[in-house]
Amino acid sequence: MITFDISQWRAWAPGLQTPEQWQRWAVHADVPLDADAAPDVSFLPALQRRRLSHLARMAFAVGWPLAEGHTGLPLVFVSRHGETPRTFSILCELAERQPLSPTQFSLSVHNAIIGLWSILRGETSEMTALAAAGDGFEQGLLEAAGLLHDGAPAVLLIVAEEQPPQVYSPRITDVPFAYAMGLLITPGEQWQLSLGGNPQPTPSDTELPHALRWLHAHLNDRQRFTHAWKQRAWSWQRQP
Numbered sequence: 001m002i003t004f005d006i007s008q009w010r011a012w013a014p015g016l017q018t019p020e021q022w023q024r025w026a027v028h029a030d031v032p033l034d035a036d037a038a039p040d041v042s043f044l045p046a047l048q049r050r051r052l053s054h055l056a057r058m059a060f061a062v063g064w065p066l067a068e069g070h071t072g073l074p075l076v077f078v079s080r081h082g083e084t085p086r087t088f089s090i091l092c093e094l095a096e097r098q099p100l101s102p103t104q105f106s107l108s109v110h111n112a113i114i115g116l117w118s119i120l121r122g123e124t125s126e127m128t129a130l131a132a133a134g135d136g137f138e139q140g141l142l143e144a145a146g147l148l149h150d151g152a153p154a155v156l157l158i159v160a161e162e163q164p165p166q167v168y169s170p171r172i173t174d175v176p177f178a179y180a181m182g183l184l185i186t187p188g189e190q191w192q193l194s195l196g197g198n199p200q201p202t203p204s205d206t207e208l209p210h211a212l213r214w215l216h217a218h219l220n221d222r223q224r225f226t227h228a229w230k231q232r233a234w235s236w237q238r239q240p
Contacts, residue, residue: 002145005188007154010062011215012039013179026219033177048120053086055079055162056113058180060120063158066184067121074147074155075114075127078140080209081172082131083108084164113160126152134174135229137210141193144185155185159211174209181211192237210234 015034016022025031039061041049052060059077067073086108093100106112111129118127126147132139137159144155160180164172208216210227214236217225227234 001192001194002142003189003192004141004145004148005186005190006183007186008066008184009182009215009218010066011179011181012058012061013177016179022215023219026216039180044120051107051116053083053107053162054178055083055085055160055180056116058162058178059113059158059160059182060117062160062180062182063117063156064121066182067123067156070154070156072125072152073123074125074144074152075117075123076130076140076143076147076155076157077111077114077117077128078130078132078136078157078159078211079110079113079161080131080133080136081161081164081175082110083112084162084168084172088165088167133229135210135227135232135234137214138193138195138227138234141185148185148187153186157183157185161209176208176212179209179212181215190239192239194235196233196235 011022013033014037015032016025017037017040021031039054039057041052041057041060041064043064044052044060049057063075086104090100090104090108110131114127114129117123128143130136130140130143140157140159144157147155158180161175161178163175163178207213210229213227217236218238223238223240225236227236
């Protein structure tokens with residue numbers, strides 16, 4: 001079992017940015033999304049923004065404000081699918097025997113976003129990029145808890161998934177919409193997370209990815225809930 005506090009959180013999805021908007025989403029799951037909405041990364045100079053993919057912009061939009069005022073802040077970045085649109089574009093160019101862009105390739109790898117984060121923030125603390133399975137959110141929290149145990153006063157956890165190209169729709173079914181969530185993790189006893197086996201899935205287990213299910217439970221003031229994935233069951237408990 002690990003324990004920790006979540007000092008702050010931020011989340012972004014098309015048309016869902018403020019805490020009030022997310023609260024409406026948590027109460028009314030059918031809140032319409034704004035397909036034309038874009039993450040706000042206006043805090044970066046235009047030349048730097050040009051290098052950021054949509055996935056990176058989402059991650060920066062939720063993570064940058066949480067990192068303000070912190071120095072030496074470790075980062076754990078979690079994405080199950082990563083830069084799917086960018087890698088699909090590269091694969092299409094390969095199929096057409098077109099020359100590949102070294103820049104496009106370098107920005108398609110899974111740790112590209114934390115590399116850009118390090119460069120643009122001048123941050124040299126420990127950073128990790130994880131590509132886990134459906135419970136990557138909890139895997140990222142385990143990594144963050146380890147960093148706290150090693151003495152970090154706070155850890156930034158960012159989970160982000162891009163809407164994949166349509167060709168992937170038969171295979172990628174766990175991204176209902178593009179989203180990113182950032183959590184500022186600090187030492188404490190506010191949350192308890194434990195891992196067990198023999199999960200008992202419920203119909204809701206497949207409706208939302210774990211990060212969004214946590215946010216939904218948090219905004220609805222649920223004190224206990226379980227996230228099941230294959231043979232693993234993650235039990236959450238919040239202190240009143």
